[in-house]
């Protein structure tokens with residue numbers, strides 16, 4: 001698998017990164033620890049060297065499972081996690097209400113964004129413990145919190161780096177001006193944003209900016225949470241607690257339009273002998289300025305398939321065939 005640098009950090013991360021949100025179970029209809037650990041091991045065995053998780057995923061469960069899976073192979077893994085989303089009623093700004101399984105307007109858990117220096121310090125210690133490590137390779141602010149000046153946030157992250165608790169600094173869900181502000185304080189290595197064939201909002205501004213300033217861009221939800229894999233047919237049902245069950249994006253009408261678009265990619269996929277999921281990963285990795293593709297993975301098969309996609313090289317004409325189809329359906333797909 002090809003690797004690319006995480007900004008200026010000297011850390012090389014595989015182009016395909018294992019996303020461990022679903023491994024935490026929360027919002028994804030639950031998870032199975034044994035299957036998750038097997039999937040992580042399969043990913044590492046197939047060339048993926050980087051795992052992305054967050055303290056809030058499964059309220060610590062995702063980090064815990066990742067920690068267990070990699071403890072005997074820690075030197076082979078680039079561990080990326082995030083801070084700044086907390087389930088604590090007394091601080092920060094509420095984003096949404098949840099129960100233990102997923103978003104619920106009547107849920108007792110208040111999910112908040114909070115990046116006060118004391119809170120970041122508390123979060124990093126808990127993440128280190130759950131991940132069973134003494135240093136996190138990439139530490140990212142998960143969402144940007146209005147209450148704390150970014151200068152203070154970046155100052156705290158830089159202090160953690162000096163103390164050897166983290167090796168590189170990243171942001172997520174940040175605007176271009178927020179990325180610029182972080183950079184004005186110190187070296188920012190990565191920016192994690194939603195990006196896929198059906199989420200291209202960062203192309204105009206943020207991607208070129210990051211490319212110019214040597215900030216790695218990690219795409220999250222590159223498979224449209226499964227929609228772009230061709231496996232979400234009209235018949236597919238989602239479990240209770242799976243966020244896709246009530247999402248407009250997964251309505252039958254939208255699935256139908258996505259499936260029509262995917263039909264147009266089939267000749268390209270067949271030419272390479274790859275699946276539509278692999279084609280979506282490969283297309284994402286080919287976009288200018290986009291350096292890493294974080295794929296949600298929770299089975300051995302997904303690990304093997306998505307890892308192999310990191311080596312698929314698409315030709316100019318093939319990219320054009322795909323781009324033309326994406327453009328054709330751009331207004332119709334939500």
Ligand SMILES: NC(=O)c1ccc[n+]([C@@H]2O[C@H](COP(=O)([O-])OP(=O)(O)OC[C@H]3O[C@@H](n4cnc5c(N)ncnc54)[C@H](OP(=O)(O)O)[C@@H]3O)[C@@H](O)[C@H]2O)c1
Nearest residue numbers: 019020021172220221222223224225226229277295296302
């Ligand atoms: N920074 C942020 O705010 C943020 C937000 C979202 C995600 N992320 C990160 O990005 C990662 C990936 O995003 P995501 O999980 O939202 O979406 P995604 O990667 O677009 O989709 C993941 C889902 O696609 C399906 N899938 C994966 N590989 C497949 C394959 N080869 N064939 C068929 N289906 C496949 C699986 O669903 P089934 O198992 O149900 O089939 C999987 O759960 C997360 O795990 C997380 O690390 C970060």
